[in-house]
Amino acid sequence: MASVRLVALKALHGWSIMSSSSLCNHSHSLLRHRTHHHAFSIRPFSAIMSPPSMAVLYDHHGPPDTVTRVVEVPPVELKETDVCVKMLAAPINPSDINRIEGVYPVRPQVPAVGGYEGVGQVHSLGSAVKGISPGDWVIPSPPSSGTWQTYVIKDQSVWHKIDKDTPIEYAATITVNPLTALLMLEDFASLKSGDAIVQNGATSIVGQCIIQLARNRGIRSINIIRDRAGSDKVKEKLKKLGADEVYTESQLEVKNVKALLVNIPEPALGFNCVGGNAASLVLKFLRQGGTMVTYGGMSKKPITVSTSSFIFKDLSLRGFWLQKWMTSDKAKECRKLIDYLLSLVCEGKLTYDMELVPFSDFHTALDKALGNLGSQPKQVIKF
Ligand SMILES: NC(=O)c1ccc[n+]([C@@H]2O[C@H](COP(=O)([O-])OP(=O)(O)OC[C@H]3O[C@@H](n4cnc5c(N)ncnc54)[C@H](OP(=O)(O)O)[C@@H]3O)[C@@H](O)[C@H]2O)c1
The missing domain is CATH 3.90.180.10 (Medium-chain alcohol dehydrogenases, catalytic domain)
Incomplete structure (x- = not known):
């Protein structure tokens, strides 16, 4: 047609x-x-x-x-x-x-x-x-x-x-961003209640969905946002959605970011849609053997990974692309997953700024x- x-x-x-x-x-x-x-x-x-x-x-x-x-x-x-x-x-x-x-x-x-x-x-x-x-x-x-x-x-x-x-x-x-959030949370690590994830671009629709879908499963989220005027209001908003921690990039200019975490385990999974310094910050939070999934490049800056991240932390770098997923066998599930996400919207369990x-x-x-x-x-x- x-x-x-x-x-x-x-x-x-x-x-x-x-x-x-x-x-x-x-x-x-x-x-x-x-x-x-x-x-x-x-x-x-x-x-x-x-x-x-x-x-x-x-x-x-x-x-x-x-x-x-x-x-x-x-x-x-x-x-x-x-x-x-x-x-x-x-x-x-x-x-x-x-x-x-x-x-x-x-x-x-x-x-x-x-x-x-x-x-x-x-x-x-x-x-x-x-x-x-x-x-x-x-x-x-x-x-x-x-x-x-x-x-x-x-x-x-x-x-x-x-x-x-x-x-x-x-x-x-409902399709492009919420489905991406849902799939990324499911497909790269088997997370259980009490585990944690870390992400940058937390204000994006994908980011807001990750916070809520994680919270629904009892998964804690560490969120990184860009520095801006009024960042306290943004943090408050994301916390209302269920974010456990929200940091601006400049707040994370410290030697040991993990020392900032209280009562949150080191995350095994991280999501990056920004690149540049914001991607390095996600990597810093990851635990030994953790994985960072890149799905966007909003800053148009490359990702730099230290040699020690590979040798001493054995981190993995992966990527996600919904359009490729749509051509896979798993795409048979697409409409069922969309209906599930829409049901969360109707129950008030999934909301985002538009x-x-x-x-x-x-x-x-x-x-x-x-x-x-x-x-x-x-x-x-x-x-
Ligand atoms: N790989 C895939 O299959 C897939 C699927 C869906 C989405 N995506 C990607 O996911 C990302 C988010 O999409 P979305 O529709 O959810 O986003 P969105 O709601 O349109 O929000 C845009 C986000 O990008 C941030 N941003 C914009 N310009 C930036 C810059 N120069 N540096 C750093 N951050 C910047 C914004 O931060 P502020 O709030 O600070 O402005 C905001 O968090 C995009 O990169 C998109 O392409 C990928």
Whole structure:
């Protein structure tokens, strides 16, 4: 289905219209679609068309605040198993930014619509769709490119039905970050109640989820945040979520960070989404034989590991990438895990900071997500 939308995008971008005869021998499927939609104006009387969609589009890679624009994408015809979803909300995640910049290892072909997760309400169905009805709330699961637009058309297999009582900002954001937090806590060490973890980037959505998911299992968390004005308030907030200890990076400029820990065991597992000094601090807390899992590089600084960390502490360095996990056998569990996380949200056991922003303010939200306006809560576009 992505290809159909892509064809519409290409039409929008003034790709040269080929004559029907020149297309006759052309086997490329995109061009076949294109012929269908544009070279011939006749279509089956019963064709189900999507409404036109307003989309955040980029034609080439580059700084997101300069290469993205909001455009109208023409209607497309729904194939038999297609579902047209009216989007309700979608977040701006760091990886969305990296895809637009062109630095993410897997990214859609340009021109492309931004966004990778979100929630919407079913608008219309292809003739052979089963098990999904207009009005249902659905999320793309596994997540899928192109969620920053008012109508998304994808095959029925992409959509996972969720409870309509879910707050839209949580439904929109439940996959990329909370699922990452859950998997990282489960997959790298067998932690038991009373054990501890250490993490940097504790204010991120992943970080906030790690704190709460750990607390639910009786696992203590040591959290590192960036120095900032008002850091006491941030610490208080994270402690309310269940953080045991929260330190700014500068507080950890001491010879023996472990001496700061009272009644918390040395952690066997650490999470790093920052790099640079913040990664070194995670390593300093780890116990003999501990593991640091890197899943992000917000500071864009490399990780430096002392020789002694390997020789005398036998530390292990690992990495996690949700998109790779989604292609593994374990991904069969994805929807079950999403439902579990949404149930925690509904029970009030999982919460995180977000700001719902009207679609008309997309570029302000993007500025905030890019960090141009200082530390901000997660920006979630409301369509
Ligand atoms: N590997 C994977 O599969 C995977 C999956 C999901 C997320 N991630 C990664 O996880 C990280 C967090 O994502 P998120 O969506 O949860 O984040 P988020 O809620 O958008 O928050 C951004 C976080 O990055 C911090 N930050 C921003 N710029 C920074 C800088 N220059 N130096 C240090 N810290 C900086 C912010 O700290 P302040 O509060 O101090 O501003 C905040 O904690 C990102 O790196 C993302 O790419 C990876």
